[in-house]
Structures are given as C-alpha cells and as structure tokens.
Amino acid sequence: MSATHEPREDESEATNRPPTRRTQAKAARRAELLSAAARQMAERGFAGVRLEDIGRAVGVSGPAMYRHFSSKTELLDEMLIDISQRLHDGGSEVADRGGSPSETLVALIGFHIDVLVTRPDLITVQDRDLPSMTPAANHRVRLLQRRYVERWVDVLLVVTDEAGMALDRAEARVRVHAMFGLLNSSPRLPAFDQNGLRRLLTAMALAALRCEVPDQVGPGTS
Known part of the structure; x- marks a missing residue:
C-alpha cells in the first residue's frame, strides 16, 4: 500500500x-x-x-x-462558462429559497432579467458564439444551461399543476426555451426605462410561459 x-x-x-x-x-x-x-x-x-x-x-x-x-478562444471559453455558472447557481439559489411556486417563478424571471439588464453583452455573446468555443468548454456550458432550464421546468410544472392545467415536461421545456428566446433578445431592443423594461419583460415572460400569477406576486410588485 x-x-x-x-x-x-x-x-x-x-x-x-x-x-x-x-x-x-x-x-x-x-x-x-x-x-x-x-x-x-x-x-x-x-x-x-x-x-x-x-x-x-x-x-x-x-x-x-x-x-x-x-488565445481568443480561451478567453471566450472562460467568459461563457462564467456567465453560465452564474445563471445556474443564481437560478438554483432562487428556486431553493422557498415561497409559493408562483412567487418562485416570478423571482426566477426577475433574476434572469437582472442579468440581462446588467450584462446584456454577455447574453448576446452566449446566444451567438457558442460554436466558437472549444468542444470541452462548449459541453460544460451546454450542461449548465440544461440544468438551469430544468430548474425552471420544475417550478413551471408545479405552478401549472396548482392552476389545474395539464402540462407534460416536454411542453414545459418548450415553453421555457421560448421564453428565454424572448428575454434574451432584449439587448437588441430600443432604449427603454429600466424599471418599465423589467415590468414589461416580466409580463411577456409570463405570457410566453402561459402562466397567470396572483396580482400580489405579479410584474408590478418588485
């Protein structure tokens, strides 16, 4: 030995x-x-x-x-792994925080919008330049993204179940991806008041998810 x-x-x-x-x-x-x-x-x-x-x-x-x-590729790898890890860890913290499912969903939307508003450049690069990463880094980013999406799917399924809506996991996943596509396009929007933008994006995200939440936890309450 x-x-x-x-x-x-x-x-x-x-x-x-x-x-x-x-x-x-x-x-x-x-x-x-x-x-x-x-x-x-x-x-x-x-x-x-x-x-x-x-x-x-x-x-x-x-x-x-x-x-x-x-190399430039090493820089890109570190940049996109970092933002993907930040989204994953932040989303997990929000999901584990407690509160009602509707409150958790709105908090997740708010968290993602905060990242969009504060670092729109990173979201743009992440959306567009994944193919330029090294294979290992690309795999790491996609794994983190999948885990982030699944946290959203878990919450969405509980919200829709409590609302009496029949929704399977596959459709929930499609709704979440569609919502991300909507939110992640916001860096290309015309200039807009940040508070107004947050409220608008929250309402649009809920519409994309086809969810209604109580007024007290809705877009205008943050």
Whole structure:
C-alpha cells in the first residue's frame, strides 16, 4: 500500500496565504479584459475581434495579453462558462429559497432579467458564439444551461399543476426555451426605462410561459 501524501508545511501555508497585491492586480486586470472582450464581441462578433483589440481597450499591449490568455478562444471559453455558472447557481439559489411556486417563478424571471439588464453583452455573446468555443468548454456550458432550464421546468410544472392545467415536461421545456428566446433578445431592443423594461419583460415572460400569477406576486410588485 502506498504511503499517504501529507502536505508539507510550506504547501499548507501557501494554500492559506492571502492573495498578494500582485495576484489581486492580475485578477482585476483579467476581469477588465473579460469585460472588454464581452463588449467588443457583442458588437462585432467573435470573428471580428482580435486579442490585440481587447487589450488595447484596457491599456494592455498585444504581447502582454498572452500572459493572461493564450488565445481568443480561451478567453471566450472562460467568459461563457462564467456567465453560465452564474445563471445556474443564481437560478438554483432562487428556486431553493422557498415561497409559493408562483412567487418562485416570478423571482426566477426577475433574476434572469437582472442579468440581462446588467450584462446584456454577455447574453448576446452566449446566444451567438457558442460554436466558437472549444468542444470541452462548449459541453460544460451546454450542461449548465440544461440544468438551469430544468430548474425552471420544475417550478413551471408545479405552478401549472396548482392552476389545474395539464402540462407534460416536454411542453414545459418548450415553453421555457421560448421564453428565454424572448428575454434574451432584449439587448437588441430600443432604449427603454429600466424599471418599465423589467415590468414589461416580466409580463411577456409570463405570457410566453402561459402562466397567470396572483396580482400580489405579479410584474408590478418588485
């Protein structure tokens, strides 16, 4: 039987050591690059953007970009895995929070709209540029998306069952996908007051799901 590896004292210290200023600065710059990449790719598409363009937007020279990302595809992979994980984790937190099924459904819609309103560029890139990812990253994103959709389907089925509506899982899934198609097109809408947009999108999402919720948990209550 092989001996169990015990971490050396210096390894444990390295693991527990707080991040240095240099590490924090590098992480902050990496986040800036991801944000700049999302904006540019949303405007011009993955193929229309170069690493050098992204670096220039935040004051990073072309060669220095490769200290952060080895390729434009690596950057895209990280960007879309991150937003997919954020949607999955946030949706799960909302679904597990408690409350009535109708309240949960409206809260899920509100959560998704919050992401749309605050990071429309990421939603645009996610909708359009999945085929440009590496196969492994693409698989990871699609897995997270499927799990996110299924949380919505679970909630929708309870809401419709309580309303006395017969709905099977396949149709519920189609309704959820149709609703996402509607909501995810909102970054391309004309400029509109944010509060008004949230109310309008919530009402449209409920209509796409073909759900009626009590007035006290409806679109105008957030």
